[in-house]
Amino acid sequence: MEAQNTGSGKKPHILVCNDDGIDAEGLHVLASSMRKIGTVTVVAPSEPRSGMAHAMTLGVPIRINRQTKNNRFFGYSVSGTPVDCIKVALNHILPEKPDLIVSGINYGSNTATNTLYSGTLGAALEGVIQYVPSLAFSLATYKDADFTYAGKFARKLARKVLREGLPPDTILSVNIPNLPESAVRGVAITAQGKSRWAENTIEREDMYGNPYYWLSGELQLLDNEMLYDEYAVKQHYVAITPVSIDMTNHSALKALRRWKLNR
Numbered sequence: 237m238e239a240q241n242t243g244s245g246k247k248p249h250i251l252v253c254n255d256d257g258i259d260a261e262g263l264h265v266l267a268s269s270m271r272k273i274g275t276v277t278v279v280a281p282s283e284p285r286s287g288m289a290h291a292m293t294l295g296v297p298i299r300i301n302r303q304t305k306n307n308r309f310f311g312y313s314v315s316g317t318p319v320d321c322i323k324v325a326l327n328h329i330l331p332e333k334p335d336l337i338v339s340g341i342n343y344g345s346n347t348a349t350n351t352l353y354s355g356t357l358g359a360a361l362e363g364v365i366q367y368v369p370s371l372a373f374s375l376a377t378y379k380d381a382d383f384t385y386a387g388k389f390a391r392k393l394a395r396k397v398l399r400e401g402l403p404p405d406t407i408l409s410v411n412i413p414n415l416p417e418s419a420v421r422g423v424a425i426t427a428q429g430k431s432r433w434a435e436n437t438i439e440r441e442d443m444y445g446n447p448y449y450w451l452s453g454e455l456q457l458l459d460n461e462m463l464y465d466e467y468a469v470k471q472h473y474v475a476i477t478p479v480s481i482d483m484t485n486h487s488a489l490k491a492l493r494r495w496k497l498n499r
Contacts, residue, residue, distance in 0.1 A: 248274035248335040248398050251368075253321045255342065255355030257284040258303050258313040262341030262375060262383055267311070269387040270338060273395055277334065278303075278311025279325040281318060286342075288317045288355035290362070300324060318359035326366050336398055337363035340373030341386050345411045347374075347466035348429040350455070351479065360407040361481055369397055370407045372479075376469045377414035385417040389474060405482060411465055411475045424473040429464030 250270045254263040258280040270276045282301065293316040301313045312329060314321045318339065326333060339359040346354040356372045363370030371393065375386050389412060402408065409428075413420055438450040460467055468475040 249330075249332075250274045250276050250394065251322075251325055251330070251334040251337045251363075252276055252278045252280070252311070253318055253325070253337065253339045253359040254280050255285045255288060255318045255339075255359065257281050258311065260284070260343070261381065262343060262373075262386070264305070264310075265383040265387040266338060266341050266373065266390055269391040270394060273391060273398075274335070277325065277330060279314060279321045279329060280311065281321060282313040282315050285317050285355050286344075287353050288319070288358060289353055290319055290358040291317045291355075292319045292323065293317060298324060300329070318355040319362045322359050322362040322366070326368070333366070333368055335369070336394060337368050337370040338373065338390065338394060339363075339370065340375075340410075341383055341390065341412075342372070342374035343381060344378050345374050345376040345466060345469055346372065346409060347376075347411050347469060347475065347477075348455070348464070351409060351428055351477075357407070357409055357479065360409075361479070364402075364405060364407050365481060369402045371397060371410060372407060373410045373412065375412050375414055380414070382414060382416070385415065385420060386412045388417070393476075403478065406478050406480050409465070409477045409479045411469045411477075413469055413472050413474070415472060419472060420474060421472045422474070424462060424468040424475050426465040426468050426475045426477050427463055428477055428479070429466045 252267045263280055267276050267278050299315040303310045303313050314324050339356045342356040346356055360370035360372040373390050436452045439447055441447055462468055465475040465477045
């Protein structure tokens, strides 16, 4: 692992992004938490962009706007995806690369199969593609969210990563129970679990009788061991999963080579 060298006495510069949009509470909590350890720049989608994974905007112009909070400059909104935000930040907004990228704090866990869909992880993965250590934070709830402990833990982990560094081409996906600190049982280093969505597409009609559809469903967990992310969160642990940009199934390489397709 390679630790980030920010220079003697220099505060680290931290880029904060998300997929829930510039107005999301989790983003504001994360930015506030990171300001306690470094200089922060916020670049986030202008509206919620959940489920965008690693999508980027092509063929349509991207617009950037300055955003204020309590009459003070807060950050930049981008009319695109989380990945667009990272690209725009690194290539247009910032004069140099930040020391760390943090993405979140997302509403809802990004564990198991959800890892593939997550715009929160997409932003962090784009960061590591651009050689910036990156973290993705998610709070395991969609209602009654309390980001207090999540913000505190994000700061603790960010400090650790700034000191210790991360393995090449790897982000940390961090899923945090929606609990007060006293109820969290600890931290588990986990693998990505297995799950599937039991799909439930809802069909309705508009005022003209034309059908339209809402995608919904329920996540069905297939791994019930502490080795895996979603199960660990359900047992009231913070689950930290190292996620790589290499999607190769290395265990399948040998079997495929035995097919001898060159003959």
